[in-house]
Amino acid sequence: MKKFSLILFLTFLSMGFFNLPRAQAIEYEMLGGKPANPDPNVKNSESWFIYNLAPGQAKEDAVEVMNLFPNSWEALVYAADTTKSSSGGFALKQFSEEKQEVGSWVKFYPDAPPAFFQKIFKDLDSKILALCGMSQADLALKMSQKNLAENDLNDLKNWCDGKDSVKMELKTKERITIPFIIRVPEGTEVGEHTGGVLIQKVMPDVQDSGNGSSIKLTTRVGVRIYETVPGEVVRKLVLADFQVIKNFKEFSLADLFGKPKKAQEYIIQTTSKNDGNISLDQQETIHIKDLLFKKGNADIPRNFQVLKQDSFISNYSWNNPRFGHFSFSTEIKYQDSEGKDVVLTSKEIKLWIIPWREITVTLIIFAVIFAVYLLWKLVQKKKYGGAGWVKYEIAPGENIDSLAEKFKIDWKILAKTNKMKPPYILQPGQAILAPKIKSESNTEEAPINSVPSSVPVDPLDKSLAEKLKAAEMRLAAEHKTETTQKTAKSGIKKEIIKPVAVLELEKTDETPHKIKEEIVKKEDLMVQIPPVEKTADKSAALEKLFSSKNEAAEPVETEKELSGKSANYKKIIFVIIGVIILAGIVLAGVIFFKNRKKNNMQYQLDLANTVSENQQENQDKENLPAPTEEKKPEKPVVVDAKPADINILVLNEGALPGSAGKIKNFLVGKGYPKTEAKNGVAAEIKGSFVFYKDESFQKEATWIAGMLAGKDIKAELKMAESEEEKSADIVIILGK
Amino acid sequence: MWVKQAKKIQLEWALMLIFILAGLAAAGSTVAENLNFSQSILPVRFVYLDNQNTIQRIWSNISPTDNLYMVKFINVKTQTEMGFSENVFNSYQDIMRKSNSVSGLIVPSAVIASPAQNNFYNLAIDFIKTENSFEEVHTFS
Numbered sequence: 001m002k003k004f005s006l007i008l009f010l011t012f013l014s015m016g017f018f019n020l021p022r023a024q025a026i027e028y029e030m031l032g033g034k035p036a037n038p039d040p041n042v043k044n045s046e047s048w049f050i051y052n053l054a055p056g057q058a059k060e061d062a063v064e065v066m067n068l069f070p071n072s073w074e075a076l077v078y079a080a081d082t083t084k085s086s087s088g089g090f091a092l093k094q095f096s097e098e099k100q101e102v103g104s105w106v107k108f109y110p111d112a113p114p115a116f117f118q119k120i121f122k123d124l125d126s127k128i129l130a131l132c133g134m135s136q137a138d139l140a141l142k143m144s145q146k147n148l149a150e151n152d153l154n155d156l157k158n159w160c161d162g163k164d165s166v167k168m169e170l171k172t173k174e175r176i177t178i179p180f181i182i183r184v185p186e187g188t189e190v191g192e193h194t195g196g197v198l199i200q201k202v203m204p205d206v207q208d209s210g211n212g213s214s215i216k217l218t219t220r221v222g223v224r225i226y227e228t229v230p231g232e233v234v235r236k237l238v239l240a241d242f243q244v245i246k247n248f249k250e251f252s253l254a255d256l257f258g259k260p261k262k263a264q265e266y267i268i269q270t271t272s273k274n275d276g277n278i279s280l281d282q283q284e285t286i287h288i289k290d291l292l293f294k295k296g297n298a299d300i301p302r303n304f305q306v307l308k309q310d311s312f313i314s315n316y317s318w319n320n321p322r323f324g325h326f327s328f329s330t331e332i333k334y335q336d337s338e339g340k341d342v343v344l345t346s347k348e349i350k351l352w353i354i355p356w357r358e359i360t361v362t363l364i365i366f367a368v369i370f371a372v373y374l375l376w377k378l379v380q381k382k383k384y385g386g387a388g389w390v391k392y393e394i395a396p397g398e399n400i401d402s403l404a405e406k407f408k409i410d411w412k413i414l415a416k417t418n419k420m421k422p423p424y425i426l427q428p429g430q431a432i433l434a435p436k437i438k439s440e441s442n443t444e445e446a447p448i449n450s451v452p453s454s455v456p457v458d459p460l461d462k463s464l465a466e467k468l469k470a471a472e473m474r475l476a477a478e479h480k481t482e483t484t485q486k487t488a489k490s491g492i493k494k495e496i497i498k499p500v501a502v503l504e505l506e507k508t509d510e511t512p513h514k515i516k517e518e519i520v521k522k523e524d525l526m527v528q529i530p531p532v533e534k535t536a537d538k539s540a541a542l543e544k545l546f547s548s549k550n551e552a553a554e555p556v557e558t559e560k561e562l563s564g565k566s567a568n569y570k571k572i573i574f575v576i577i578g579v580i581i582l583a584g585i586v587l588a589g590v591i592f593f594k595n596r597k598k599n600n601m602q603y604q605l606d607l608a609n610t611v612s613e614n615q616q617e618n619q620d621k622e623n624l625p626a627p628t629e630e631k632k633p634e635k636p637v638v639v640d641a642k643p644a645d646i647n648i649l650v651l652n653e654g655a656l657p658g659s660a661g662k663i664k665n666f667l668v669g670k671g672y673p674k675t676e677a678k679n680g681v682a683a684e685i686k687g688s689f690v691f692y693k694d695e696s697f698q699k700e701a702t703w704i705a706g707m708l709a710g711k712d713i714k715a716e717l718k719m720a721e722s723e724e725e726k727s728a729d730i731v732i733i734l735g736k
Numbered sequence: 737m738w739v740k741q742a743k744k745i746q747l748e749w750a751l752m753l754i755f756i757l758a759g760l761a762a763a764g765s766t767v768a769e770n771l772n773f774s775q776s777i778l779p780v781r782f783v784y785l786d787n788q789n790t791i792q793r794i795w796s797n798i799s800p801t802d803n804l805y806m807v808k809f810i811n812v813k814t815q816t817e818m819g820f821s822e823n824v825f826n827s828y829q830d831i832m833r834k835s836n837s838v839s840g841l842i843v844p845s846a847v848i849a850s851p852a853q854n855n856f857y858n859l860a861i862d863f864i865k866t867e868n869s870f871e872e873v874h875t876f877s
Contacts (some may be wrong), residue, residue: 085858089860216870217779219876220875221875221876637797
């Protein structure tokens with residue numbers, strides 16, 4: 001029994017500690033407010049007014065109004081009914097709006113009772129309800145008077161009616177407690193009724209400049225009131241809808257080349273409906289499963305409040321990977337009327353994420369490369385396809401160079417068209433394709449040695465060709481004989497004469513005209529090639545044949561032609577390289593904009609702070625990089641801590657008073673409930689810092705530093721070393 | 737001859753020095769102008785619209801301590817200020833109500849993506865038409 005009591009005590013103690021971070025005043029900039037008389041037995045009563053009053057019942061309470069900044073201002077305090085904010089959260093109606101529920105149930109008593117009744121009020125421990133609840137007879141008895149003056153009674157009655165709102169001057173760092181009475185009218189429905197006490201900074205009205213561009217700015221804080229009329233409390237939550245919405249277009253040119261318009265993300269949207277008569281706290285856990293790689297699994301816990309008879313839509317922005325197969329589901333947990341946990345599970349949504357944009361860009365790049373390749377092939381075919389060429393039979397002594405000169409084309413074109421390979425040896429009688437020779441009269445003629453296959457050969461032409469061939473062979477034989485004789489005479493080593501051009505091509509990659517020059521030189525040294533004029537047979541055909549060889553010896557022109565052709569190749573190569581570089585730039589641009597957009601969006605959505613115009617212009621440069629996890633195989637895998645579990649301590653060491661509190665509220669609002677704020681040990685330090693205890697908190701610390709940067713606090717990110725820096729998982733020190 | 741060359745070289749160096757100093761002076765003045773501009777800017781919200789009067793983005797430098805701000809509607813392409821339009825102003829109010837941001841860059845299409853607010857702390861933005869002008873109310877509850 002003792003053990004059980006001890007366990008129960010420890011459980012309550014731990015629950016109390018668990019709830020501690022929530023117990024605080026509502027503060028926003030220079031305004032602050034909180035319940036003046038929290039009930040330690042009632043959860044969240046330090047932050048909100050929580051009552052369980054029956055119809056007709058009243059309760060006396062008080063609100064503490066705080067001016068946290070070192071300047072005085074006028075405050076307006078009033079109660080208001082609840083409404084729903086545009087983002088689906090808890091909101092309070094404006095001062096000017098009609099009060100129908102909780103807002104009308106609250107009356108304020110900022111002043112002391114009429115002087116005549118102050119003594120009795122004091123005797124009643126300053127209890128408003130006690131004084132105002134006294135009958136006229138009881139009052140007279142207490143005052144030791146037979147009859148009370150009508151004026152005094154009227155004054156008391158007026159005072160007891162209370163005030164709907166209070167206007168007061170709040171001095172520097174002043175805290176004022178304003179008593180109020182909440183009275184639940186008879187006939188009020190069973191269940192929860194919500195409202196709030198608001199503290200609003202009074203601002204003078206402004207005159208519009210005429211075009212509606214001047215807007216008055218009013219700031220207020222609200223302390224919520226949750227009044228639950230006892231009775232049959234129905235706690236019922238329904239999971240109305242669950243969907244995964246793609247929140248961006250794959251092919252948006254504005255996204256690619258303009259400023260980022262939309263975050264590339266999926267919205268996981270859960271709609272829950274409270275069918276009960278009391279607001280419910282729902283604990284939602286979104287489950288994301290990576291069905292393909294099993295690496296992107298995530299369970300995302302979130303807590304929300306759903307007002308009675310209201311629908312609530314919660315959006316979770318999922319920064320999806322670019323490829324994968326995922327399943328999504330959600331679980332909502334709440335407590336039913338009997339206090340039992342109820343879990344609602346959604347359907348499972350499976351989704352393929354395919355990087356269509358990247359695929360398309362890649363395909364376009366490949367298509368462009370393929371098109372360039374086809375174009376190149378077309379050029380090659382046109383150049384080396386041998387269109388319009390005819391068969392040509394190699395005569396003795398002919399080589400590739402002589403043929404090129406004969407047909408006035410580049411020897412490479414001849415070689416490539418005939419698919420010749422080094423050393424480009426041509427055998428007499430070998431048939432190759434060669435271009436038709438144009439005569440002076442500009443009519444096309446077949447090569448002299450040509451043997452057109454499709455065109456019937458004229459017998460005369462055939463005989464002429466045979467004669468020519470015979471003559472050429474004879475010339476070659478004479479040439480060979482003379483060379484051999486001269487070589488023998490001069491004592492030079494005998495060698496078989498091969499086409500010099502062929503030998504040279506084997507060794508070098510020089511152009512034919514150079515080779516030709518070489519031939520001439522070598523011929524001078526070794527052999528004297530008999531001039532064509534000295535040969536016996538001087539047929540017109542041979543003259544033509546050899547004259548064409550001589551005419552072709554124009555080194556300068558040939559060089560130009562060759563350089564022009566090689567320039568064409570270079571152009572094609574440059575085009576291909578250019579296309580590849582362009583594709584690379586486009587791809588890099590896509591990746592750059594994608595990353596920049598993610599960073600921008602996160603900061604822009606998470607933060608709402610003043611940025612100077614210059615900072616705005618330089619925002620892209622100043623954006624912190626998105627928190628990334630460095631994979632180091634030699635180290636153990638670091639599991640990042642969840643925001644809800646991280647203990648954060650905000651220390652003020654030289655910043656403006658209240659800064660730590662503000663940052664704390666900001667972080668709590670951003671999903672870091674275990675955040676505390678206090679003054680640091682050092683009186684004043686220069687600069688601000690975010691210290692993280694170990695690597696598991698580095699990601700969140702980086703994120704927090706980024707958020708602080710958005711609040712114009714440039715905090716340096718460091719790993720904790722000193723005791724103070726290690727006093728929490730993440731320690732934020734706000735310096736001067 | 738040598739003297740003439742030396743004089744010529746000296747003149748070139750002197751001109752170069754003048755250009756460098758002039759460049760430095762110009763750079764310094766630019767920095768100073770920018771600094772003054774950023775420090776003197778008043779609380780303002782720039783509402784950038786496309787040609788169809790659709791709000792593209794809102795940039796704001798106001799802080800909760802400000803009492804008044806100006807809202808300017810700017811054509812995003814021409815960068816010129818546009819006249820006041822009731823429809824655009826209503827759209828602007830709608831976006832601001834839905835956003836949880838008071839200042840910074842607010843992207844309308846991304847407002848829906850912002851996660852729902854914490855159930856313990858909530859910032860609500862509302863607009864009221866007053867007798868003389870509009871009032872924007874920020875409520876933190």
